[in-house]
Amino acid sequence: MYSTFKRILIGKPRKSADIEGEKLGKLKALAVLSSDALSSVAYGTEQILLVLIAAGAAALWYSVPISMAVLGLLVILIISYRQTIFAYPSGGGAYIVAKDNLGRAPSLVAGGSLLVDYILTVAVSSSAGTDAITSAFPSLHEHRIAIALVMIIFLTIMNLRGVTESATVLAVPIYLFVVAIFVLIISGVFHYVVYGGGAAASHLEAAASNVSLFLVLKAFSSGCSALTGVEAVSNAIPNFRDPAPRNAAATLMMMGIILGSMFIGISLLAFWYGVRPSATETVISQIAATTFGRSTMYYLIQGATALILFLAANTAYSAFPLLAFMLAKDKFMPHMFMVRGDRLGYSNGIIFLSVMSAVLVIAFHGNTENLIPLYAVGVFIPFTLSQLGMMLRWLKHKPAGWTVKLAINTVGMLTTMSITLIFIFTKFSQVWVVFIFLPIVLYLFTQINRHYNNTAEQLRVNLDSELVIKGNTVIIPVAGLTKVVANTISYAKTISDQVVAVYVGFDDESIAKMERKWERWNPGIRLVTIKSSYRSIIGPLRKFIDTVQWKKGKEDHITVVIPQFVTKHWWENILHNQTSLLIRAYLINYKDVIVTTVPFHLNK
């Protein structure tokens, strides 16, 4: 039943050899990996305007140079990450680059922030997408948590089905969004040229207004939230079709050009139209309404925007399982994140991500907007570490043209570090949590690593040592005289000459009866009877094993052979005391004895 249900949801299992077919071409990769970055257009400009409006309408002029600065930062990031892709063709996420060049601690900081960040991505994006829907249909407002959870479940199933299939499903809305925004920008510019706009202020007016450096920096850092998601491509190189680095670099360039044009276009239109940020209407909505009126085109743009916010979460579904795999391979996360599921995805990573983000959505009642700055700072910390790692790499290897490469990454590192500091400086009240959870995550990583190393050391075998054959004492707990017991004794006699049966009785009468029956049957092995005053079987049995352990040769094995009958239907188990299971569980966990279960299958 469970497997049929799973089959319907997830699809038939796929062969390991099919893995090549799962790889992404450029256009599909753009769809899978860019939704996080491109969706930032939906709120990037608005974040800048929201900060500036605090200093009055005249200050909105500053959005133009700030957007230019963000665009410049995007160019720097794209060029830097292009270098990383070619330097790390097998996947150059911040974790790998930091591990390779900076050592263990920085790599774990990068890996830890990214993992938490992907969880935040899913929670924030699904909540934001829900907001876009409930703004259009206010009656759905009370069901917002349910809607967000349904989206998370939908994404989980899509990703469990496998990367390529989800790429096919996701490509349509993403290209729809890109086309819609470009149509909006071109029509908007045309509209502005023909009808003119309502720009709030000129350069000169703005210069005269009281805009502090702090405010400009804060607005700039807010605008930088538009850049989250750029790293997705470099993390996911192993998912690309060959030649992977070349395809990944091309995808990154495409994404950068599309993101940059959309962002600067929206920012300019917002300034030209004199758009002011509003609690009830988004900037995109205002621009679209001015350009097209409330026409079909307007609703198309709004719909595509809502959709892409949901899909932004999907980027995390590509990135999280892969990063978790890498950390698990390096023994900082549980091995289970390395297991490929029926459809070749890392199912445990996908499910873990879904559960954690669903918990966040429920805990914050779907109001996860306050997590956005936290989420941005969680991206810029690994950005910085990755650039720093690349710098050290060039200094160490000194390949052809290394000075230019070093210069590029130095600029990248300084910029991203500055932005991280600006974030912490201007938005400390929203990002302080990072200084709590990062240490916790790092502690868990190191504890897990220590456990695995300890285990490996204890399990290491000396290949040259001889195998010692020891003696074997067999103990059979019996509850009565049945075929199961007879079968078990016959087996025990094949594996050892020293076999003893133990009967634990609750009163003298039952013990005497058992002894009489045993004598009459005479199976050729000794029966030891023990009276249990407290009606426990495990207690007396444990004491008996202790005695045997003390008496036997130090090197001998002790085997407890447990007779167990297996019912034909699972529910029939409720009709039988599960003593054999209890004994087995207890012995395996607490005693150094070997446990053998001899099954007896009931056939009706």
Added chain:
Amino acid sequence: MYSTFKRILIGKPRKSADIEGEKLGKLKALAVLSSDALSSVAYGTEQILLVLIAAGAAALWYSVPISMAVLGLLVILIISYRQTIFAYPSGGGAYIVAKDNLGRAPSLVAGGSLLVDYILTVAVSSSAGTDAITSAFPSLHEHRIAIALVMIIFLTIMNLRGVTESATVLAVPIYLFVVAIFVLIISGVFHYVVYGGGAAASHLEAAASNVSLFLVLKAFSSGCSALTGVEAVSNAIPNFRDPAPRNAAATLMMMGIILGSMFIGISLLAFWYGVRPSATETVISQIAATTFGRSTMYYLIQGATALILFLAANTAYSAFPLLAFMLAKDKFMPHMFMVRGDRLGYSNGIIFLSVMSAVLVIAFHGNTENLIPLYAVGVFIPFTLSQLGMMLRWLKHKPAGWTVKLAINTVGMLTTMSITLIFIFTKFSQVWVVFIFLPIVLYLFTQINRHYNNTAEQLRVNLDSELVIKGNTVIIPVAGLTKVVANTISYAKTISDQVVAVYVGFDDESIAKMERKWERWNPGIRLVTIKSSYRSIIGPLRKFIDTVQWKKGKEDHITVVIPQFVTKHWWENILHNQTSLLIRAYLINYKDVIVTTVPFHLNK
């Protein structure tokens, strides 16, 4: 942690030999066994009046003869049950008597109705007690389900602690209730003699009113709900201190006298005072208010009434586990109901009763009053069967004075059967469910019985047959070269000469690597490698076992020896794939092979 928690709630485990100390003296037995019967006083009279008022105030006069009839029925029941107690000194519940004299089907009908009835008792009594509390404190009304559940949990813990201790706790409120009601009756009669009353109608007026026979019968059957719980004593004879039958009979007589006096006293006062049933105030409350005014005495009576309704549920806690034990012993219910817990009570019966009644309370939102007729009919069916059984017993054994005894039980049987028929005839709309659930319960009983009989037959061993010693082929699934594996191979070699290791790899590379390592190590046994295209370990392993099973001598055992390492802390298990557990669970349930687990305990 679990065991500490259990120790605090339930107390220290007790020796089986302590069981004699758990037995009940007469006064404690009265406290434990009579609360169900005595609490009926709180609603018996009211049930009669509620039916009669439908025919007008004049009809209330009929409550006097009807109460007398109920009293007569009580006398018949007490005398009949007294005979049962002496005839069945080791416990003479309806189930035992019916089994002994009527055969299997009637005994299961009796046992089934009683079991369901005890569950109803707990649900109805805890809800009714809650109503008494919330009538006094209306602000608690919205928490009524929670209050009823807390009471059920409290009773569960008391009963898990053991019978004697709960008897001590329960004796106080029950004797308080008895004293309070007698004070009320005596003062009430005195008050009536001095101040006179307001009797609604005389005999002559009543005779003139339009009271149908149907209505009188309905009122009579309603009044009979006051007799539920009388059977408790005869079920519980084994719980009595020696001489058990004598003590039990004395307890039954005491209970009958107390119940009869209280019931007739309340009924007479209700008639003399002209009390009319009201939706907002109980009959007891009206009588108490008239006699004492709203004084301390009034609140004492109300409080004691509420308390005893809760405690009525406790009767079921003595009776249900004992009946379940008897049915389990006869293989009609799962064996688990035969296990004595740490404190010598039948814990599984206690817990099952609590869970089922809690489910009823939740399902009916605490409004279980409609279940009262169902509950009454569930008592009178086994009453009738028990009397019928006694009749056949006298006819068969013909002891001294058997004709008188037969006459008594014949009268008893005819009366209880008539009442059962009256119930079904006058209240069919409320009791039809009994014709659904009784067949279901009977079906379950027979299915369970069939399973146990089938099992016993399959397990039966021929004591004279010889044990055959067979060959043994050992298969070791290995995942790598570790100390655990080395240890396992060394063990396997001690138990058989035919040992083979199996490695399931997911790709050619890992298989080749494993083969190289094995060759270099050379542990003296053959390694078989299998490639798994679908990343499943169990699938290929199963196929390999099938092949071995096909090749080996038909009579040989196959043992799968699974290496397993045991972590020091349970939570560390999350860091390891539980493949060995999965393999074991699969093999035990689906293959006819012996499974041995060789543990390797990590010590850090």
